[in-house]
Amino acid sequence: MKSFKNLCKEELLKERENLQKQYDNYLKENLDLDMSRGKPCKEQLDLSNDILNINDYISRDNIDLRNYGILDGIKEAKKLFADILDIDENNIIIGGNSTLNMIYDAIARLYMFGYMDNTPWCKLSKIKFLCPVPGYDRHFDILEKFGFEMINIPITENGINMDMVENLCKNDEAIKGIICVPLYSNPTGTCYSKETVERLAKMETKAKDFKIFWDNAYALHYIYEKIELYNIFDACKKYNTQDRILYFFSTSKINFPGGGVSILAGSDNTIKDTLKHLSKQTIGYDKINQLKTVKFLKNKENTLKLMEAHSNILKPKFDIVLNTLEENFKNNPILKWEKPKGGYFVSVDTLEGLAKKVVAMCKEVGVVLTDAGSTYPKKIDINDTNIRIAPSFPSLEELQKAINIFCLCVKIATIDKMLAENNL
Amino acid sequence: MKSFKNLCKEELLKERENLQKQYDNYLKENLDLDMSRGKPCKEQLDLSNDILNINDYISRDNIDLRNYGILDGIKEAKKLFADILDIDENNIIIGGNSTLNMIYDAIARLYMFGYMDNTPWCKLSKIKFLCPVPGYDRHFDILEKFGFEMINIPITENGINMDMVENLCKNDEAIKGIICVPLYSNPTGTCYSKETVERLAKMETKAKDFKIFWDNAYALHYIYEKIELYNIFDACKKYNTQDRILYFFSTSKINFPGGGVSILAGSDNTIKDTLKHLSKQTIGYDKINQLKTVKFLKNKENTLKLMEAHSNILKPKFDIVLNTLEENFKNNPILKWEKPKGGYFVSVDTLEGLAKKVVAMCKEVGVVLTDAGSTYPKKIDINDTNIRIAPSFPSLEELQKAINIFCLCVKIATIDKMLAENNL
Numbered sequence: 125m126k127s128f129k130n131l132c133k134e135e136l137l138k139e140r141e142n143l144q145k146q147y148d149n150y151l152k153e154n155l156d157l158d159m160s161r162g163k164p165c166k167e168q169l170d171l172s173n174d175i176l177n178i179n180d181y182i183s184r185d186n187i188d189l190r191n192y193g194i195l196d197g198i199k200e201a202k203k204l205f206a207d208i209l210d211i212d213e214n215n216i217i218i219g220g221n222s223t224l225n226m227i228y229d230a231i232a233r234l235y236m237f238g239y240m241d242n243t244p245w246c247k248l249s250k251i252k253f254l255c256p257v258p259g260y261d262r263h264f265d266i267l268e269k270f271g272f273e274m275i276n277i278p279i280t281e282n283g284i285n286m287d288m289v290e291n292l293c294k295n296d297e298a299i300k301g302i303i304c305v306p307l308y309s310n311p312t313g314t315c316y317s318k319e320t321v322e323r324l325a326k327m328e329t330k331a332k333d334f335k336i337f338w339d340n341a342y343a344l345h346y347i348y349e350k351i352e353l354y355n356i357f358d359a360c361k362k363y364n365t366q367d368r369i370l371y372f373f374s375t376s377k378i379n380f381p382g383g384g385v386s387i388l389a390g391s392d393n394t395i396k397d398t399l400k401h402l403s404k405q406t407i408g409y410d411k412i413n414q415l416k417t418v419k420f421l422k423n424k425e426n427t428l429k430l431m432e433a434h435s436n437i438l439k440p441k442f443d444i445v446l447n448t449l450e451e452n453f454k455n456n457p458i459l460k461w462e463k464p465k466g467g468y469f470v471s472v473d474t475l476e477g478l479a480k481k482v483v484a485m486c487k488e489v490g491v492v493l494t495d496a497g498s499t500y501p502k503k504i505d506i507n508d509t510n511i512r513i514a515p516s517f518p519s520l521e522e523l524q525k526a527i528n529i530f531c532l533c534v535k536i537a538t539i540d541k542m543l544a545e546n547n548l
Numbered sequence: 549m550k551s552f553k554n555l556c557k558e559e560l561l562k563e564r565e566n567l568q569k570q571y572d573n574y575l576k577e578n579l580d581l582d583m584s585r586g587k588p589c590k591e592q593l594d595l596s597n598d599i600l601n602i603n604d605y606i607s608r609d610n611i612d613l614r615n616y617g618i619l620d621g622i623k624e625a626k627k628l629f630a631d632i633l634d635i636d637e638n639n640i641i642i643g644g645n646s647t648l649n650m651i652y653d654a655i656a657r658l659y660m661f662g663y664m665d666n667t668p669w670c671k672l673s674k675i676k677f678l679c680p681v682p683g684y685d686r687h688f689d690i691l692e693k694f695g696f697e698m699i700n701i702p703i704t705e706n707g708i709n710m711d712m713v714e715n716l717c718k719n720d721e722a723i724k725g726i727i728c729v730p731l732y733s734n735p736t737g738t739c740y741s742k743e744t745v746e747r748l749a750k751m752e753t754k755a756k757d758f759k760i761f762w763d764n765a766y767a768l769h770y771i772y773e774k775i776e777l778y779n780i781f782d783a784c785k786k787y788n789t790q791d792r793i794l795y796f797f798s799t800s801k802i803n804f805p806g807g808g809v810s811i812l813a814g815s816d817n818t819i820k821d822t823l824k825h826l827s828k829q830t831i832g833y834d835k836i837n838q839l840k841t842v843k844f845l846k847n848k849e850n851t852l853k854l855m856e857a858h859s860n861i862l863k864p865k866f867d868i869v870l871n872t873l874e875e876n877f878k879n880n881p882i883l884k885w886e887k888p889k890g891g892y893f894v895s896v897d898t899l900e901g902l903a904k905k906v907v908a909m910c911k912e913v914g915v916v917l918t919d920a921g922s923t924y925p926k927k928i929d930i931n932d933t934n935i936r937i938a939p940s941f942p943s944l945e946e947l948q949k950a951i952n953i954f955c956l957c958v959k960i961a962t963i964d965k966m967l968a969e970n971n972l
Contacts, residue, residue, distance in 0.1 A: 161616065169614040176836075179600035181804075190593045190804040192585065220644050225830040232656055236670065236694070246660065246670045262831075269828045270660070380614040383836035404693045406649040407686075410834065412600075412807035 155490030162468035172379035175420035189411040242333040254302035258499030274501035283320030308342035311471040311512035313464020325359035346466035366391035579914030586892035596803035599844035613835040666757040678726035682923030698925035707744030732766035735895040735936035737888020749783035770890035790815035
């Protein structure tokens with residue numbers, strides 16, 4: 125296919141007509157295809173069905189886990205995740221089934237009670253957070269809920285624009301945190317380089333209680349390439365800044381999103397401070413599920429094998445999306461994207477002002493995408509270009525159809541824009 | 549045994565010596581007996597072991613519960629608890645494994661965001677809560693954590709001193725709530741009468757966003773007598789005060805404390821307001837555990853059968869405690885208690901100023917009781933009389949020994965008090 129910019133008005137109009145016919149045909153099919161959320165597919169969930177048959181309830185140190193107690197999580201779970209994440213087991217708390225809830229709780233604690241001797245954030249007139257964009261909508265939703273001002277930080281090839289981050293944090297005491305997905309980032313697939321991690325650990329922050337929310341949600345979730353993330357705790361130890369880290373991880377996309385186990389890791393001070401508050405909040409999380417998780421995952425090696433199986437299911441899906449984008453737009457640069465090395469998404473950028481329109485056109489023909497703008501705080505993508513594609517949930521066949529339709533909609537929207545703007 | 553008050557100084561001293569010998573003998577035994585927490589015993593936990601073998605994950609409406617979604621809980625769980633509690637299933641949210649966490653979260657939401665259009669409590673200079681005493685230490689701990697002023701409300705035969713409650717609520721806008729265990733109350737076993745429930749529903753409150761935290765933790769947990777609690781939602785409907793109710797329940801003491809399911813019930817407004825906030829906090833609670841709970845409990849009838857089995861295990865334990873207290877103190881009224889109809893505790897009152905001493909003496913000989921004072925806000929029992937005895941966890945043999953030691957300690961402490969005070 126020729127690049128649109130090499131077509132004259134008549135050719136564009138002809139192409140537009142041809143594309144519209146295809147679109148109209150899809151309309152008749154009453155499709156119901158979903159590329160909106162990063163949900164594992166059935167085949168991925170089936171990889172973990174053996175966990176359903178584990179019925180143990182006695183811990184390795186002979187504690188009856190059916191009963192009350194053990195606020196910070198069972199030892200064997202701490203050991204397992206310590207091994208997987210290369211974090212000291214004493215710096216880990218095992219929680220319930222949702223890291224999002226753990227992140228929300230951590231922010232709520234800082235808001236209501238403050239970190240150690242610092243003023244609770246609810247007592248301050250202004251709180252600001254740095255938000256790498258495009259990013260994860262549910263992170264931004266939490267920050268918005270608390271009324272924090274969100275400052276966009278552009279994602280770069282090696283992580284985020286650290287010059288900007290350093291400059292802002294050094295000079296503004298109201299900036300209390302940044303929320304990062306450092307590996308196979310949602311949605312861009314960005315992996316933070318060692319330098320980025322080092323600079324986050326080293327940087328000066330005017331706020332004494334500055335926090336890095338390190339949501340390592342995709343720590344093991346490679347597709348095309350395994351990337352080793354530099355250990356932020358190691359980096360922080362050099363600069364004595366461990367207290368700024370709140371590290372999150374979960375098994376939601378390892379075993380079951382609906383019944384996994386979440387992890388919070390932090391410095392000695394952070395763990396102590398967190399447990400002080402947590403001891404009033406709950407008697408303990410679901411320890412039976414913690415034990416099931418450990419008995420199922422067994423150890424790091426076995427967990428990595430499971431992740432390889434996930435990768436093997438996801439790779440053909442990402443191939444479909446990426447190959448189809450390539451076929452459609454290689455010689456017609458009206459859509460930009462990067463090939464992610466892992467994670468759950470392909471992030472694409474249309475020409476300016478087209479993302480909402482493309483998503484709406486897809487929706488009308490039965491292809492659901494995450495709402496345009498969702499990857500930005502308050503859902504405001506000022507350029508209206510970014511769209512998050514989630515290939516994991518649909519079948520290969522559904523996905524091929526959905527991405528074909530997506531490409532079709534991008535083309536129609538782009539021609540309309542060209543025709544309107546350029547008076548060709 | 550003769551009443552101490554009929555003994556002369558010499559007789560008291562002789563009795564003291566005799567009791568001390570028994571105490572010293574116990575000291576040599578290096579005992580380790582625990583009557584401190586309301587934990588089910590192993591035999592009770594074993595009643596629910598079949599739940600461990602349930603491995604379903606498809607809901608009745610054919611949803612794969614392994615995956616993300618369903619914020620408010622699976623339908624069949626709502627139906628089950630609606631039947632058990634006689635509440636409309638649309639007014640129920642199914643949560644994680646801890647009602648304490650649900651209560652904390654509900655308070656945190658009111659503190660951070662406020663109820664509907666009301667001012668968030670964190671923005672007000674003073675918040676007060678009414679606390680029926682003696683009461684549940686973990687409730688008071690949460691209120692203390694939020695910095696609320698706690699006002700003691702005496703427990704009465706039919707619930708709580710409602711004259712006092714009505715008078716306070718009518719006149720003080722800073723009073724934002726009351727936290728009640730309305731059936732087989734912790735620790736007194738008190739059951740709120742229909743009149744008490746009606747008056748709570750009907751009473752005028754100066755605070756528009758006044759909340760009744762209705763922690764019906766022991767709804768089904770009878771031992772000597774099944775008591776029907778008047779449905780507070782029915783009462784509130786008469787006076788259009790449904791929005792003041794936050795109703796909590798859990799299966800912690802039905803199946804497993806470490807892996808049960810919690811329930812929040814409220815008015816249409818309350819559920820809507822709660823879900824609005826909850827949708828930012830989490831994607832959903834552990835639905836697999838919700839399904840397991842439903843498949844195991846099956847229906848109301850079967851759940852009540854299970855509770856009868858719990859009751860059969862607990863009754864002999866309560867018999868031991870109550871009979872031993874009767875034997876020791878029937879004719880020697882130095883200790884007061886009421887026979888509870890259900891729940892997990894026996895609440896006793898020593899003579900003034902002896903509770904701390906008795907608990908310390910018990911501890912020294914290896915019998916652990918809940919700290920004296922714990923049943924009051926900030927652990928301040930100004931008369932130092934109340935002690936909470938939890939008979940559920942120890943074996944019958946251990947319990948008999950522990951309660952014997954307890955009675956011994958009460959007697960020694962009382963004689964010492966009499967000798968010191970009266971210069972007999």
